[in-house]
Amino acid sequence: MLNGDAFSTNAFSIELGKFQVETVRDVSGLTLEQDVVETRQVTPTGELLIRKQPGARRTGEITVTRGMDKSTAFTDWIKATLVNADLDSARQNITISLKDAKKNTVRRIHLSNAWASRWQGPSLGAGDSSTATEQVTITYEDLTIE
Incomplete structure (x- = not known):
């Protein structure tokens, strides 16, 4: 891949x-945000002065859409929070690795203390020929990019 080229594919792993x-x-839903704190003051000449500065970092959520398959590890992790209410053992660190066309990792996104906060099953229809997928909303405490 040449320098400056955009990713030729959306290759990634979790x-x-x-x-x-x-x-x-x-x-x-991969976002990194922080609050903006606005301070209003009046100068000695009576002019309104507005200053903005960074505030606290915000936590976030991502949504993972995946096929309904026989894999149990991810499903068991979802059940740990949503069914068993065992948040302490369910908190995991997640790494999303972005890959180039040759499947080499070019960037990693780390989500700290992540847990499943919502599960949505597939839409089922008798005449529908699309694949069955599930959506999982994952809440995390911090996001770092390397």
């Missing part, structure tokens, strides 16, 4: 704790 998540179709 590691949840110690295992790789299979059959991921889509990851959305």
